[in-house]
Amino acid sequence: MSYDLVVRGRRIMTTAGEQPREVGVTGGRIVAIEPLGNGLDGTRVLELGDDEVLLPGLVDTHVHVNEPGRTEWEGFASATRAAAAGGVTTIVDMPLNSIPPTVDVAALEVKRKVAADQAFVDVGFWGGAVPGNQGDLRGLHDEGVFGFKCFLLHSGVDEFPPLDADGMERDMAELATFDAMMIVHAEDSRAIDNAPSAGGARYSSFLASRPRGAENLAIAEVIERARWTGARAHVLHVSSSDALPMLATARRDGVRITAETCPHYLTLFAEEIADGATTHKCCPPIREASNRELLWQGLLDGTIDCIVSDHSPSTAELKLLDTGDFGQAWGGVSSLQLGLPLVWTEARRRGIALERVVEWMAGRPADLVGLSGKGRVALGHDADMVVFAPDDAFVVDPARLHHKNPVTAYEGRSLSGVVRRTLLAGRDVDGSTPSGRLLRRGGITTPSPAPEG
Template structure:
């Protein structure tokens, strides 16, 4: 950033300068110097311009500076189920994986985030434990329509509902008519409705999952249940004009109707998750309940169609759906898929998981970061997150794309040592993570609690 002649020496000093041959800007990867002041990117200049900073970092030749990831689908579970996960452990794991912002789901904490009192309790618990920035979703359940506007006014980023049993009794599902009624309510203030889209009637009539055979579990959560529920969401969004978001898409069958609905002007966005893009049903061993999630991991052919859905722009973003539990709830001793908790722990691993698969398909790192940072930030309305550009928060990760490692579950930062990726070889290592220009060390909690609408874009001069 240039300065007027005669300015004081400190005027052209930055708090932090990072320079290197590979900086992922909005125009692609380029040789750049990044100047940070007061937690914001203030300068982005060609390499060699000799920006000066109180702290200066030179990237190694194998390192790329990327914007911090935004994970809009994380179950932190605190308060109430802190033995499953907590804000300290979850946000440490996020930071280790290059994630600098998470949005916490309204369940499986007790109480669920379905009214303002519960939201304030959750914020009070998170306040001094957040190593990355944390925002919150609200919940839409039967009987809490009157709580939606107060939650919105208190800064939640939108509302999540289920169309079948959520797995916890304190967060009951909406039926489609109730969902439509809440959607109409949300149109009054343009709030987003997130939907776990599986049809309860279809699943009730499907075969039971009892036992240790993954094939039986897969048959108990058929694609048809997802497809029917997504069709329901599309039509209710069409009728109401509400903004709707499909959570954790696993059925590639739904992609054509999603694309069709968008062509019709339905306000619909869609996410998928690393487990649907990296794992396949054919390779899941019997009894391996660490793989259980809902909707389930499907076949290899389905996986490839999800990747195509991303390429085609039908799927907007990739987020973790980090949904941990204690080891005993995974029923590891018996491996019974009907009994085990359904959730995959992957918060720390998402970037490496997706990059490992993407590079084999000729997909660029720039595209991966769009799906995992820019698009989730846009979804949530965080207008200073998700890009490395002047005026944006100085949230970065230093990523060694060609480095590799073997996942060791005992070294991951989340609370309970279980993940289906244990022992898996992955490409891409997050070496350092920065939040608003300060390196995260896992010792000092410097994350902020975010509220919808509080953050405005402050554009700086791009020289």
């Protein structure tokens, strides 16, 4: 038979590791994987170079697109172009910092309408859990959100207020009745209130204002409330390595809890951050080098499930680059386009195989949100694929990023690994013709595009 697309290469990242294979794609899905040399016939044929690896498209389940309402910070067109340029073929959008936040079905429909004709990769949505919207949770779940996000302290925007621990428990109990997941920004508000002030340009002062203890206390609350309710819970952007033993113990006890970390916590460290470098401000903060090494160990031993970007962009003005005031600058690191080379650069220095990186950034995030047809080059999966040159290198230039605002903590950094081509459902993402689909839990909202040819 003839396929819509055949990819041939000596380095195809299958579920059994890198193998010389031919991959046949029809109707946007992988329908054949055979040994290299079998001569699969395709309307289009892509021959990989010897320095290239075919990877599954990455799945980034923690992205703030900010549209509508704060589209000057980012937007679906710019965010999904950046995603594709970085080898990410699926994103799940956070319920804030858009206006309105995704806390009811009407707000979800607003987001879907805005995203529908702008997405260059596939897009799903999280719902929000805030005071007073418990009655909206089931409706959002039935409309296909992948779970619900809450904060345990001020979110940074007034329209998305936090829950206290008891409110989180009540919502978890509700979510448990339909097996939905609560994802949590875990920092304890009282611990933050009692910490030193974050004002000024000294990074050490900012770090002291967001102590590990605040994160540890909040993660302990998430664990216990998940234990009591039986709900599924997920800890977002873990930065404190102190919390890892708690998470590991909870899992051994049968608590249904997972955790993620982010490229900035795995690649940057406090000792190298210059005073006034508000490009590096995020919450929870980037901690010490010794802490970073323990986060890597948490990935290797399985305590941390996956790596996602927490792409949280803003305008350059909100970063206060002129004054460098950590107390007033917006907190967030933009890295949607850079995640794969960032993590790969650090992983290879540690002797960690590319296969592990791909599992942390594609397979496991897909598993987290139940996207069983994504995150792996496997039969029956979506033909979301990336041609990656792991030994190639580049220097980060903000002007070459597709993020709406050229603000990055990685300017001038030399990275290994270049994304040369990204395919969504077997078609090249060209950056000019949006062909991404809107995803919902258990299915899709919009159909795949017709095959070429």
